[in-house]
Amino acid sequence: MDKIIFGRFMPGDTYVHKMDPRAKLIFTFLFIFIVFLANNWLTYSILIGLTLFVMLLSRIKPIYLINGLKPVIFLLIFTFFLHLFFTKEGDLLFEWGILQIYEGGLRQGIYISIRFAVLVIMTSFLTLTTSPIAITDGIEILLNPLKKIKVPVHELALMMSISLRFIPTLMDETDKIMKAQMARGSDLTTGPIKERIKAVVPLLVPLFVSAFKRAEDLATAMEVRGYRGGEGRTRYRQLAWRTRDTMAILFLLLVAGVLVYYRGM
Amino acid sequence: MSEILALQQVTFAYPSDETEVRNAVDNVSFSITEGEWIAIVGHNGSGKSTIAKLMNGLLYPNEGNVRFMNQLLNDDNLWDIRSQMGMVFQNPDNQFVGATVQDDVAFALENNGVLHDDMVKRVQQALAQVKMQDFLDHEPHHLSGGQKQRVAIAGALALYPKLLILDEATSMLDPQGRNEVLQTIQQLREETGLTVISITHDLEEAILADRLLFMNNGQKFAEGTPDEIFALGDTLLDLGLDLPFAMKLSRLLQEKGVPLIGLNMTEEELVNDLWISNFNK
Numbered sequence: 001m002d003k004i005i006f007g008r009f010m011p012g013d014t015y016v017h018k019m020d021p022r023a024k025l026i027f028t029f030l031f032i033f034i035v036f037l038a039n040n041w042l043t044y045s046i047l048i049g050l051t052l053f054v055m056l057l058s059r060i061k062p063i064y065l066i067n068g069l070k071p072v073i074f075l076l077i078f079t080f081f082l083h084l085f086f087t088k089e090g091d092l093l094f095e096w097g098i099l100q101i102y103e104g105g106l107r108q109g110i111y112i113s114i115r116f117a118v119l120v121i122m123t124s125f126l127t128l129t130t131s132p133i134a135i136t137d138g139i140e141i142l143l144n145p146l147k148k149i150k151v152p153v154h155e156l157a158l159m160m161s162i163s164l165r166f167i168p169t170l171m172d173e174t175d176k177i178m179k180a181q182m183a184r185g186s187d188l189t190t191g192p193i194k195e196r197i198k199a200v201v202p203l204l205v206p207l208f209v210s211a212f213k214r215a216e217d218l219a220t221a222m223e224v225r226g227y228r229g230g231e232g233r234t235r236y237r238q239l240a241w242r243t244r245d246t247m248a249i250l251f252l253l254l255v256a257g258v259l260v261y262y263r264g265m
Numbered sequence: 266m267s268e269i270l271a272l273q274q275v276t277f278a279y280p281s282d283e284t285e286v287r288n289a290v291d292n293v294s295f296s297i298t299e300g301e302w303i304a305i306v307g308h309n310g311s312g313k314s315t316i317a318k319l320m321n322g323l324l325y326p327n328e329g330n331v332r333f334m335n336q337l338l339n340d341d342n343l344w345d346i347r348s349q350m351g352m353v354f355q356n357p358d359n360q361f362v363g364a365t366v367q368d369d370v371a372f373a374l375e376n377n378g379v380l381h382d383d384m385v386k387r388v389q390q391a392l393a394q395v396k397m398q399d400f401l402d403h404e405p406h407h408l409s410g411g412q413k414q415r416v417a418i419a420g421a422l423a424l425y426p427k428l429l430i431l432d433e434a435t436s437m438l439d440p441q442g443r444n445e446v447l448q449t450i451q452q453l454r455e456e457t458g459l460t461v462i463s464i465t466h467d468l469e470e471a472i473l474a475d476r477l478l479f480m481n482n483g484q485k486f487a488e489g490t491p492d493e494i495f496a497l498g499d500t501l502l503d504l505g506l507d508l509p510f511a512m513k514l515s516r517l518l519q520e521k522g523v524p525l526i527g528l529n530m531t532e533e534e535l536v537n538d539l540w541i542s543n544f545n546k
């Protein structure tokens with residue numbers, strides 16, 4: 001059950017953990033663009049260096065990062081080979097029948113893989129060092145200006161935090177229903193795929209019924225506790241932007257400057 | 266002591282397509298004074314939850330009215346009145362809104378626009394009242410049912426309510442969780458004199474109350490102290506209620522010819538009664 005939540009929050013007390021979620025969101029968002037500045041060995045090395053630096057700073061064990069990469073590993077390998085076989089630039093390195101591998105293809109393959117891996121790892125730092133509720137708070141406050149154009153920011157954030165809150169509850173429930181159905185002889189793990197899909201139906205139906213019941217109860221409980229939309233509400237969780245947050249963003253901009261300087265050299 | 270809540274000839278039926286509508290609550294009147302502990306008992310579907318919903322304006326009566334602190338409940342004072350009434354429901358999971366214990370307790374405070382510093386203080390205070398102050402950052406799926414219900418009570422207490430309504434708040438808990446919650450409520454009553462309405466199936470819980478309302482098919486069948494209500498004996502059984510264990514045992518003993526005199530609602534009373542009857546032999 002635990003493996004489903006990839007990039008799960010790892011509480012800690014490091015520089016990265018203590019950063020404001022807004023700063024981490026901005027940092028990650030900027031990083032997505034900065035990755036595309038790299039285009040040679042030096043600049044890609046800088047990106048890897050930055051990633052390792054954040055890893056050391058946040059004291060996240062590499063194993064968690066590798067776990068974070070697992071769901072996309074196929075995509076990573078696929079793009080690598082795509083470039084390896086189909087980019088025909090530079091010297092011919094290897095030839096076997098119709099298979100030709102060029103120096104440019106190998107280089108592109110490696111570059112793209114690094115870019116991909118670094119992106120995924122950086123985003124997992126966000127979720128590994130920030131609690132989901134803090135991320136939700138950060139998103140809500142960052143998107144606040146959109147309220148002016150009638151985007152229901154508060155409602156979306158509340159929806160997100162309630163969904164996060166109910167994930168473990170519903171997973172427990174799925175587990176329970178699955179066991180109940182298995183005890184009645186339903187088989188979810190073997191047999192032809194068509195049979196297995198059929199076996200999922202008696203699992204989903206009770207799950208949906210109960211989820212609706214929960215939603216109704218929750219709505220009543222919220223109303224009783226005085227919930228009537230975002231208007232006039234105060235916030236229990238306060239975010240504080242500190243020097244360390246400004247420093248982190250400035251540092252990233254500095255790295256971007258260095259990348260711009262060395263790219264294409 | 267002054268009146269805190271009163272229902273006057275309240276009748277309510279859920280909207281339905283059928284021509285013959287059955288009233289879920291039928292011409293019910295009662296009033297509750299400050300500091301009382303009232304238990305509402307009755308079989309499944311006798312209208313207990315509907316009464317709870319009528320009390321805090323989740324539903325409005327078809328006939329009759331609801332009065333809280335001498336104000337008739339209406340659309341204008343609805344939210345104000347709700348903020349003075351805490352309510353805890355049956356399913357511990359389905360009323361936990363916040364991501365952690367402290368977020369959940371703060372939820373009602375946020376809704377009512379309480380300022381941040383005040384909020385922090387009240388969350389601490391309310392959690393201390395239910396002895397959950399060491400669980401501030403715990404997530405709901407790491408808490409037992411009894412702990413979740415105590416957090417729900419803290420969430421209500423943080424608003425400094427005049428009245429706490431518990432709708433079968435202990436019915437999904439194991440015996441330990443049930444005792445935790447009942448002890449919390451008893452202690453709260455001793456310390457703050459909070460007015461409590463507990464809707465319950467559990468007669469051991471009902472015995473704790475000052476006064477019982479006995480519901481049957483949407484109507485108020487009887488009202489009185491636990492002694493008066495349990496003296497109804499077989500009628501209780503006929504109307505779908507169970508008797509407390511000590512009382513059942515005492516009746517069986519009487520059938521077997523053991524000369525017991527009292528009603529024996531609690532174990533202690535039964536022991537005393539047995540003691541006396543043996544002594545008189």
Ligand SMILES: Nc1ncnc2c1ncn2[C@@H]1O[C@H](COP(=O)(O)OP(=O)(O)O)[C@@H](O)[C@H]1O
Pocket residue numbers: 279280289307308309310311312313314315316
């Ligand atoms: N949402 C609803 N819609 C229609 N009928 C309802 C609804 N809730 C309860 N009822 C009906 O109202 C009656 C009283 O229910 P309720 O107040 O929940 O009883 P209790 O809490 O004592 O078990 C029952 O007959 C029930 O079927």
Ligand SMILES: [Mg+2]
Pocket residue numbers: 313314315433
């Ligand atoms: Mg009920």
